[in-house]
Amino acid sequence: MEALHIEATEDTPKIYFEPEVDIYLIEGKSLPENAVDFYQPVFDWADKFFNSPETPSDVTIYFKLDYFNTASSKQIAKFLRIIENSAASENVTIRWFYDEEDTDMLKAGNRYNKLMNIRFEFEVNKD
């Protein structure tokens, strides 16, 4: 299965989707000027990955974002929607990380949990 690696910049997150080692991670800050363009490769990857006969039976996606803007929040919703509508949606768990004091980040995760029919787990970041 195909991997997707995008290095972090000061305004975009690191994307590390690597089936070979079974790690799926989005980490860092997301506030790009052109969120739609930035996330397009992520959608393309997800479309293929979650609708393939080879999709692993158990995929955990680590969301370790410490900040995202509203433009990115919509792209995250789109990404989750692709998973929700995919053949493999029941195989997927979103593990949503947040700083203990950062109730807004917890709230944001809860919102997606409520709006999407996907399994969510929440975990406090350890420093």
Next chain:
Amino acid sequence: MNNHSQSKEKLGFVYKLFKAMQKNNLNYIYRGSFTENITDNILSLAETNLVKKDDPRMLRRKVYNVMVEGLQNITKHQAAIKVDDDKNYGVFVLKKENDKYYITTGNLIENEHIENLSAQIDQVNSLDKAGLSAYHKEVLLHGKISEKGGAGLGLIDMARKSGNKLLYAFEKLDEKYSYFYLHTEIPSKNAPKSSLNTKSSGILNYISALHKMLNDENVLIIFNSYFNQDSLMNLLSIIEKQMMESLQQKKRIYHSMVEMFQNIIQHGDDYQKTEEGKAGLFFISETEKEYLLNTGNYILNEKIPILSEKIDYVNSLSEEELEDFYNHRLLDFDIDTNKEAGLGIIDIRMKTDDNLEYYFLNIDDKYSFYSLRAKIIKN
């Protein structure tokens, strides 16, 4: 006075400030306590954003050097005075106009130092290039230490690096303290020879008036330039290090700033077309209880009805209704371009603690000046 005219009066300040800064093309002002972190950040902001990348290397280095001396000058004086309130806030101003950079600093000093300081600057100003070099050497070797411990080296360096006179003024505050303003200009090589005259204190009168305006409104930081992603990222790094608030509050300030800034990048209109971005003003001010985030930018008159309707609507919603509206918009994938996710204003309202205040000041047939203010309550 009803709420509307009150907010109109308050937000009128945004345009007043914008105009005041435009008139003299001021790019960046920081007012507050100067810590090492903050001066480092101002320097990097200047390096990456305010000082034009296509300027000759030599000029950039000079500006950088003069900035370092000016900032150190402020921290030195700040440390010497044990006044722990916003009266002791220094001010740093950087602007660029026609091939020239202008650097001004302002800080509180004790009146008893005025005489000594004036004498030092007059001495520096009396010397030509060779004289300055000799004086620099003499102070270095024989350590003619001033009372402030700076040996006056900073001042000599500023004069040498800028290749210009140092303009100064004192604005008496009370029996004990005055504000000390220091100004110099750095011309690029090709610019006509600078005519900075120590007698012409117009610029300092202007800075001192502006400083008073900032003091009255308790403005902490002003950015008046082109709004683009680079300038946003730089300002954010300053805010991150400057604000001594809880993580949650810092994140909310950060969050609201990003949305307000990107809102201008995407939706502001160019009064005068420029390639760098949309001209605008961003500043943070504070009251005892809250931080106020303010933006000001030009907008086409035709956009006003829809925008005001949208803000009024968002202001009318309860917390729960806001959440529902946000969720509705979040999943509305018909509104989904790089320019517009349809969430910015809702999000700013959700992350802040009061209704959003706004005001459109008519400029001409085509444009208005749009001021937006969000409040975040301090812990």
